Amino acid sequence: MAAIKLNNNNLPQIVAASGGKIAGPTYARNDAVKHGIVHIGVGGFHRAHLAVYIDRLMEKHGLTDFAICGVGVQPFDAAMRDALASQDYLYTLVERSAKGSEAHVVGSINGYLFAPDDREAVLAKMAHPDTHIVSLTITESGYYYDEHTHELISDHADIQRDLDPANAKTPHTVYGFLYEALARRREQGLKPFTVLSCDNMHRNGDISRAMLESFAHLRDPEVAKWISANGAFPNSMVDRITPQTTAADKVALAEASGIEDAWPVVTEPFMQWVIEDQFSDGRPPFEKVGVQVVKNVDEVEQFEKHKLRLLNGSHSALGYPGQLAGFKYVHEVMQNPLFGSFVWQMMQDEVKPLLPSIPGVDIDAYCHTLIERFSNPTIMDQLPRICLGGSGKIPKFIMPSIAEAIWVKGPFRRLCFVAAAWFHYVNGVDDNGNPFEVDDPMREELQAKAREGGSNPAELLSIQVLFGDDLRTDKRFLQEITTAMEDIARDGILKTLPKYID
């Protein structure tokens, strides 16, 4: 049977042909629903996370004021514009686990604006009274945040361009859009929309607030004051492992479910969102669909610490050494008993003792869930995805645990092994001599330092924006990481790993 193209007209046929196995939206997706959320950066993660929570609220709880209008600001977003527009903004979410695969059609996104086509349309949408939230998944580079000074990189050419009032109506950066739309809302006597960062960053809301306020201050201090007094920027912890969609995923969907979808999303069954209850202009009743809405920012921070250090830290522990050892997918790395033991012991012995206890959270159960999630053989989570942008990952997921372990005199050998593996990884050649692509904004600098340093970590550690000053002078740390680097260089990952397993 030929697959049926996904769109509004064909949806009933798709559902019927599946014998009721595939559910799709039964709620209205017309002008009766309002775009309460404008989302910048519609990719796989957004479509597996916020858009799914909203879909459930629309389907099960009659929510009509918070449908999503997607926005793309990057040239590459044209592909998402075309894919979604070709199917009335519907898409298929495929949840895969060892138990099987379930497909579901999501309808919460029902419009999409591509900024390079019409920047004014995006500004008008954000400034519209129906818009209550502007949410973001723009990756770290979209924030223009200097990790070291904690300030806006205001001398960046993109920011400079958007700061020029002559460009106010044609912004390129997220801050240019947010600022102009908020200034218009202020003029119109509207409340500011909530700026809701859904990026996997520590204190994502605080960073969004501080950067936007700096930007606004450079444009007009009065608007900056208004944003700071009235705006809301909730911090949140977001979680759902969402690999990049492949051509094979589309074929599998067509064969198994009879759906022709230009860009489906493949993800795991697990999802989590812990969000601070700070909204300036109303919000959907997220708690009805399992979101943990908390009053206190410290709570978000604790959940976030668990996630970044255990989930993302372990992903790095599987990713960089795994890529060097020649693996392609996370589950393949997990199937290797050495890696399975290594990552478990790193979590239990080195990371867990550093984490706060959260009432109602069983940290061992959490670690077990992670092992199960990493072992999921069906989502085919690609190592290059895990390894992408290591200069933004290792300093956040691994190095802080090392620094804290040194401080409390705890063990940190395995964490050093992971950092050492990344130092090797940046050279772009695996243990079998096969080259691979190192996708990192700092690639050139990293590779130059790695070449200069060889098995001596000093050169790479001298990159201050990544490593600061403290670790570089700690003798125990230097000894551990140097030993790991020498062992990996001499023997390769798989022969070195047993030394790190009890």
Ligand code: CS2
């Ligand atoms: C991964 C994350 O890229 C990475 O390093 O650890 O993308 C991870 O899959 C998500 O944070 C899961 O929520």
